[in-house]
Amino acid sequence: MPDYKQTIIAGEQWNRFSRIVIDNPRNIAPTVLCVEQEVIALENGEVVRDIGNLNFPFDPATQFDIIDPATNVPTGQKAYGGQVYALVYSYVMAEAAKRDLANAQAEADAIAATTAIAAAEAAAAAQLTPPP
Numbered sequence: 856m857p858d859y860k861q862t863i864i865a866g867e868q869w870n871r872f873s874r875i876v877i878d879n880p881r882n883i884a885p886t887v888l889c890v891e892q893e894v895i896a897l898e899n900g901e902v903v904r905d906i907g908n909l910n911f912p913f914d915p916a917t918q919f920d921i922i923d924p925a926t927n928v929p930t931g932q933k934a935y936g937g938q939v940y941a942l943v944y945s946y947v948m949a950e951a952a953k954r955d956l957a958n959a960q961a962e963a964d965a966i967a968a969t970t971a972i973a974a975a976e977a978a979a980a981a982q983l984t985p986p987p
Contacts, residue, residue, distance in 0.1 A: 868893065872890060872891055874890040875889050877913065913936060
């Protein structure tokens with residue numbers, strides 16, 4: 856007897872990582888958490904579900920093959936965990952510098968606006984004050 860509403864479907868299935876988190880506590884070796892998903896593509900949409908986690912300690916000395924993300928084929932090059940760390944660190948620091956510059960500009964603009972308002976209020980108050 857078939858299962859309730861059993862049907863044959865056509866589509867594709869693959870796995871992907873939806874999140875990659877580097878936990879970088881102070882004075883403790885970093886760890887990596889990858890959340891893996893299964894994707895099933897059908898004619899009328901996709902079914903996506905988390906299927907597990909991949910956890911591992913971050914090791915700067917670990918060498919691995921570089922894989923082209925577009926094709927999933929090894930490029931023939933190798934890299935080390937330490938290089939990944941340096942690249943991620945550099946990328947994050949570049950984004951932090953952009954944010955800090957934007958925040959500094961916003962703060963300078965706010966100070967300038969506050970100063971202009973205070974000057975305008977002082978000028979208005981001076982005009983309202985009758986001469987002695």
